[in-house]
Amino acid sequence: MEPAANVLDLNQLRRSCSSCALYELCLPAGIGVDDLDRLDATVKDKRALDRGDMLYREGDPFEALYVVRSGALKTFVQNEAGDVQILGFHLPGEILGFDALATNLHVSQAEALERSSICELPYAKLQQVTSEVPALHRQLMRVISREVVEEHRHLVMMGRQQAQEQLASFLRSLADRYQRLHRDGSALNLPMSRYDIANYLGLVVETVSRLFSRMEEMGVLQVNRKSVRILRPELLAALCRSDAAPRRKDAG
Amino acid sequence: MEPAANVLDLNQLRRSCSSCALYELCLPAGIGVDDLDRLDATVKDKRALDRGDMLYREGDPFEALYVVRSGALKTFVQNEAGDVQILGFHLPGEILGFDALATNLHVSQAEALERSSICELPYAKLQQVTSEVPALHRQLMRVISREVVEEHRHLVMMGRQQAQEQLASFLRSLADRYQRLHRDGSALNLPMSRYDIANYLGLVVETVSRLFSRMEEMGVLQVNRKSVRILRPELLAALCRSDAAPRRKDAG
DNA sequence: CGTCGTTTTGACACGTTTCAAGTATAGTGG
DNA sequence: CCACTATACTTGAAACGTGTCAAAACGACG
Numbered sequence: 001m002e003p004a005a006n007v008l009d010l011n012q013l014r015r016s017c018s019s020c021a022l023y024e025l026c027l028p029a030g031i032g033v034d035d036l037d038r039l040d041a042t043v044k045d046k047r048a049l050d051r052g053d054m055l056y057r058e059g060d061p062f063e064a065l066y067v068v069r070s071g072a073l074k075t076f077v078q079n080e081a082g083d084v085q086i087l088g089f090h091l092p093g094e095i096l097g098f099d100a101l102a103t104n105l106h107v108s109q110a111e112a113l114e115r116s117s118i119c120e121l122p123y124a125k126l127q128q129v130t131s132e133v134p135a136l137h138r139q140l141m142r143v144i145s146r147e148v149v150e151e152h153r154h155l156v157m158m159g160r161q162q163a164q165e166q167l168a169s170f171l172r173s174l175a176d177r178y179q180r181l182h183r184d185g186s187a188l189n190l191p192m193s194r195y196d197i198a199n200y201l202g203l204v205v206e207t208v209s210r211l212f213s214r215m216e217e218m219g220v221l222q223v224n225r226k227s228v229r230i231l232r233p234e235l236l237a238a239l240c241r242s243d244a245a246p247r248r249k250d251a252g
Numbered sequence: 253m254e255p256a257a258n259v260l261d262l263n264q265l266r267r268s269c270s271s272c273a274l275y276e277l278c279l280p281a282g283i284g285v286d287d288l289d290r291l292d293a294t295v296k297d298k299r300a301l302d303r304g305d306m307l308y309r310e311g312d313p314f315e316a317l318y319v320v321r322s323g324a325l326k327t328f329v330q331n332e333a334g335d336v337q338i339l340g341f342h343l344p345g346e347i348l349g350f351d352a353l354a355t356n357l358h359v360s361q362a363e364a365l366e367r368s369s370i371c372e373l374p375y376a377k378l379q380q381v382t383s384e385v386p387a388l389h390r391q392l393m394r395v396i397s398r399e400v401v402e403e404h405r406h407l408v409m410m411g412r413q414q415a416q417e418q419l420a421s422f423l424r425s426l427a428d429r430y431q432r433l434h435r436d437g438s439a440l441n442l443p444m445s446r447y448d449i450a451n452y453l454g455l456v457v458e459t460v461s462r463l464f465s466r467m468e469e470m471g472v473l474q475v476n477r478k479s480v481r482i483l484r485p486e487l488l489a490a491l492c493r494s495d496a497a498p499r500r501k502d503a504g
Numbered sequence: 505c506g507t508c509g510t511t512t513t514g515a516c517a518c519g520t521t522t523c524a525a526g527t528a529t530a531g532t533g534g
Numbered sequence: 535c536c537a538c539t540a541t542a543c544t545t546g547a548a549a550c551g552t553g554t555c556a557a558a559a560c561g562a563c564g
Contacts, residue, residue: 102394141355145354146354156329156331159451162551163551202412205512206552242333414519414520455520457542458520462545509562510562511560512560519550519551519553522548523546530542533536
């Protein structure tokens with residue numbers, strides 16, 4: 001394991017997985033030191049992305065899985081009409097690219113929200129290693145499953161929650177993930193725009209903006225542009241539940 | 253529902269995959285006759301489900317993939333508060349159970365909407381066969397990918413479309429799938445309740461009911477309870493697009 | 505320092521939900 | 535088989551939340 005306080009300390013980020021400060025978060029989590037070396041060898045040179053750069057586009061051939069090393073990305077789909085729907089935001093330690101596992105073609109797109117660096121796991125090599133290291137295979141499956149569960153959460157959010165509940169859920173989810181990164185989960189620095197948040201939740205920008213203001217008035221948050229401080233976590237948690245204004249959208 | 257030239261003719265449904273009238277729709281599609289026999293041997297006794305019966309529940313161990321042989325099912329997730337969100341409806345020839353692939357535990361639930369019969373593909377055996385028959389493995393992947401794409405469509409529908417556009421899209425999707433079954437795509441017999449449709453789309457029953465009425469007034473549909481006839485397919489297609497009332501929910 | 509894109513705020517319109525009632529339908533037991 | 539009840543579906547009127555349009559404030563950046 002890595003020294004102490006800040007796992008994100010860039011000085012500690014070196015080339016190999018075995019010394020990757022995020023290693024307990026991504027694929028190698030729970031893998032023995034010896035096996036780590038094997039995985040290490042499959043990681044290709046990291047890629048650096050600027051804000052707006054695409055990691056992959058729809059239709060791109062499946063070449064690798066990607067782990068966010070630093071920065072943040074969004075993934076989205078685009079229909080014929082050009083409408084964009086953001087599927088998710090991806091923070092350091094999180095893995096992208098599963099969408100191409102089935103067809104060998106990406107069916108969604110990934111774009112950097114800010115300057116980011118990426119670990120590339122060429123799938124051909126990865127496949128070879130996973131077949132030899134069962135523990136890694138299990139870990140890969142575990143990560144894919146998180147993806148599926150996350151998609152379900154997204155659907156429930158959009159289908160059953162009101163705007164305010166949605167935003168509260170969204171912020172809590174972000175806070176949780178920040179904490180897993182050993183960062184302060186109560187002082188978020190949002191890498192995405194209000195437009196992105198709105199799109200992700202199926203709302204318009206104005207609504208999101210108003211909700212931030214309202215939650216600030218309520219004393220739940222302290223908002224300043226991209227910087228959001230959670231002042232009353234327990235209240236934020238309460239806002240996620242719809243018992244205050246129960247909708248009866250349940251199936252018969 | 254048993255006319256002669258009907259692929260669903262139960263008389264033609266026999267025990268084995270090679271004579272399964274739906275075989276071009278499910279897993280064996282595109283598999284050679286010889287390999288079909290091998291898959292055939294892995295199919296366990298079919299299960300019969302009554303309306304309301306559960307095929308699997310959240311937390312159930314992953315034992316098999318299931319192919320709908322006749323009837324229809326719905327899959328859904330349920331959050332802590334008990335809120336249900338329907339993920340999809342499954343018609344004959346369609347496969348369920350992928351949600352457990354990663355954790356070996358089901359994370360969603362499947363319930364029969366009407367009397368249904370199910371092909372069970374025990375995963376242990378299936379895995380063995382797929383490892384020996386690469387074509388089957390590819391086909392399995394292709395099917396999983398459809399699942400992912402379908403989830404994305406669901407998200408776009410909920411996030412970007414208005415109620416009427418959603419219902420139109422939903423009906424078109426159903427019609428398409430009916431046609432693939434060689435059934436009349438313009439005379440739908442909805443296996444799910446209005447509550448189910450509403451839940452799936454993130455609406456309330458009343459809204460769905462009103463929309464059916466409105467679309468009937470417009471001359472697009474002829475609705476009688478579960479039976480829906482599509483009178484003007486081109487109009488229905490037009491209703492899916494939001495250019496009539498463009499919302500600007502796009503990401504910046 | 506001016507321009508551009510992002511964010512915020514306000515007033516208003518509209519779609520969807522809510523609440524309430526009524527009608528059809530299917531399932532059940534006599 | 536019919537009557538009866540529970541459930542599913544429909545319809546109306548009103549309330550509410552979110553979208554729309556417009557404009558201003560703010561910050562980033564050349």
